[in-house]
Amino acid sequence: MPDILFHLFAFLTLASSVAVVINHNAVNSALAFLVGLVGVSGLFVLLDSFLLAVLMILVYAGAVVALFLFIIMLLDMQGGERKSFSKPTAVAAVIGSALLVVCSMTLIRSFGGLDAPDAASILPVGANLKHYGDQLFTTYLLPVQVVGFLLLTAMLGVIVLSKKFDGMGDVK
Amino acid sequence: MMNVGLNEYLTVAVAMFVIGFIGVLVRKNTLVIYMCLELMLVASTIAFVAFSRFNGTMDGNVFVFFILTVAAAEVAVGLAIIVALFRRRQTVQVDELNALKN
Numbered sequence: 109m110p111d112i113l114f115h116l117f118a119f120l121t122l123a124s125s126v127a128v129v130i131n132h133n134a135v136n137s138a139l140a141f142l143v144g145l146v147g148v149s150g151l152f153v154l155l156d157s158f159l160l161a162v163l164m165i166l167v168y169a170g171a172v173v174a175l176f177l178f179i180i181m182l183l184d185m186q187g188g189e190r191k192s193f194s195k196p197t198a199v200a201a202v203i204g205s206a207l208l209v210v211c212s213m214t215l216i217r218s219f220g221g222l223d224a225p226d227a228a229s230i231l232p233v234g235a236n237l238k239h240y241g242d243q244l245f246t247t248y249l250l251p252v253q254v255v256g257f258l259l260l261t262a263m264l265g266v267i268v269l270s271k272k273f274d275g276m277g278d279v280k
Numbered sequence: 281m282m283n284v285g286l287n288e289y290l291t292v293a294v295a296m297f298v299i300g301f302i303g304v305l306v307r308k309n310t311l312v313i314y315m316c317l318e319l320m321l322v323a324s325t326i327a328f329v330a331f332s333r334f335n336g337t338m339d340g341n342v343f344v345f346f347i348l349t350v351a352a353a354e355v356a357v358g359l360a361i362i363v364a365l366f367r368r369r370q371t372v373q374v375d376e377l378n379a380l381k382n
Binding site: 122171204208255 | 289290291294305312319322351357359361363366
């Protein structure tokens with residue numbers, strides 16, 4: 109049963125990722141991205157990281173995609189793009205991504221696959237919420253503080269970026 | 281039936297990363313490019329969680345925690361920059377934003 113679910117969610121994720129790239133309308137891309145995030149969240153549930161699955165939906169689908177849709181509609185681009193692919197870009201994309209695929213697959217398959225033990229034999233530590241608090245407030249205490257400061261800085265940065273200052277209209 | 285293990289999850293992560301990479305190279309709309317960047321970030325989180333699950337440790341999960349936080353901050357700043365850019369240039373197509381070219 110989990111195998112079928114894995115294939116389902118993997119297909120959902122990859123298909124909607126492709127849809128993000130090939131859709132000509134930015135709103136459709138954002139909605140495909142949303143579907144892809146649901147698939148990723150399902151994969152997280154299969155990996156026993158329930159908290160991260162919920163956070164993925166809350167933070168990404170709730171905040172990030174909503175922000176994307178808001179900006180797309182604010183800027184109101186007229187039905188997508190005029191010319192989608194230029195030829196050199198397409199060639200570069202195909203070559204670059206082919207190299208990336210070959211490198212990654214070589215890395216993964218060269219050892220006959222990474223010899224991970226069966227999932228059933230490993231304790232799913234990510235399933236327990238207590239472990240998150242334990243780690244975040246001991247080992248990762250400094251990163252938590254730094255990330256909090258980063259959020260504050262980002263908020264100030266966004267305010268400064270979107271505010272209009274007098275007398276700076278002609279600064280190029 | 282084939283048993284789903286670490287390699288299958290990593291394959292999904294790699295495929296998603298590559299799709300996002302192609303999107304960044306091919307698309308011309310800044311907002312869609314930004315969405316493809318997010319796609320690559322999400323793909324890396326799949327790899328993190330899969331490694332963490334099959335290693336039996338917490339570190340990958342906690343790292344994804346931080347990635348989520350940083351991604352939220354990054355999106356807020358990036359979209360503010362795009363809006364500021366649109367205000368000045370009235371376009372978000374990357375082939376028209378070529379002030380540094382030549």
